[in-house]
Amino acid sequence: MSAPVTVSVTRHVDPSRSSEMLAWVQAGTSLAEKFDGFLGSGWVRPSEDSSDWHMLYRFADAESLAAWDASPQREWWLEAAQGSVEERSRERRTGIEGWFDEPTSIESTSPAPTPPPRWKQMVVIFMGFFPLSLAVNFAVGHTPLADWPLVLRVFVTILVMTPLMTYVVLPWITRRMSWWLHR
Numbered sequence: 143m144s145a146p147v148t149v150s151v152t153r154h155v156d157p158s159r160s161s162e163m164l165a166w167v168q169a170g171t172s173l174a175e176k177f178d179g180f181l182g183s184g185w186v187r188p189s190e191d192s193s194d195w196h197m198l199y200r201f202a203d204a205e206s207l208a209a210w211d212a213s214p215q216r217e218w219w220l221e222a223a224q225g226s227v228e229e230r231s232r233e234r235r236t237g238i239e240g241w242f243d244e245p246t247s248i249e250s251t252s253p254a255p256t257p258p259p260r261w262k263q264m265v266v267i268f269m270g271f272f273p274l275s276l277a278v279n280f281a282v283g284h285t286p287l288a289d290w291p292l293v294l295r296v297f298v299t300i301l302v303m304t305p306l307m308t309y310v311v312l313p314w315i316t317r318r319m320s321w322w323l324h325r
Contacts, residue, residue, distance in 0.1 A: 146181060147207045148200045148235045154228040157191045166223050167197065173215045174199060179206025194230070207234075236244055258323040266319050269312040271303075 155163045171183050179202035186196050201207040253302055259261070278299055282288060287295055316323065 146200055146202055147197060147204055149207070150231075150233045150235070151197045151199075151234075153195045153197065154193050154230050155195055155226065157193050159226055162226065163195060163223075165221075166227070167195070169222070170216075171199075173219055174210055176215075177201075177206065177210045177213070179203060180210070197285045204323040219291045262323050266315055266323060267312070269319070270307060274303055274306060274311055 167185055174180050174183065181200040181202055183199035185198070187197075188194060201210060272296060282299055287298060290298070291318065
C-alpha cells in the first residue's frame with residue numbers, strides 16, 4: 143500500500159460560466175466520494191472573475207486514485223465539461239514537500255523549482271509542530287482527558303493536531319519562512 147496521493151489541477155473556464163463550473167465541480171466531488179480511499183477535495187479561484195480554477199483532491203493511496211482515474215464515472219464527468227473547461231496543469235504529490243514549493247505560473251516555461259533541502263523542511267515542520275504539540279498537550283492536561291488511557295489520549299491529541307498542522311500551521315509557517323527555505 144502506498145502513501146496518500148494529492149492531485150492538484152488548474153483548469154481554465156470562461157468566467158461567464160462560473161455557475162455551470164461550480165455545478166460540474168460539485169458533481170465530480172459527489173462521484174469521487176463514492177470511491178474507496180477518497181479523502182476529500184476542494185477548489186479555489188484567485189478572484190471572482192478569474193478564469194483559472196485550482197482544484198485539489200486526495201486519495202488514500204495510488205491504487206485508489208488509479209481506480210478513480212480509470213472509472214467510467216470520471217470519464218463521463220470529464221466529457222460533460224468538454225468545450226467548457228481546459229486543463230492547464232496537473233501535479234501529483236505523495237508527501238508534504240508540496241507545502242515547500244514556491245508558486246509557479248501555469249504559463250511558465252521554466253522548470254519547476256526544486257524543493258528546499260529536507261533538513262530545512264524538517265526544521266520548519268518542527269517550528270510549527272513543537273508549539274502546537276505543547277499547547278494541545280497543555281490543554282489536554284487540564285481537562286478530563288488527562289485521566290484517559292495513554293493510547294486514547296494520544297489518539298484524540300493527534301486527531302486534533304493533524305488537521306491543524308495540515309490546514310493552519312504548516313501553510314502559515316511555510317509562508318513566513320519561505321525567505322529561508324528557498325534561499
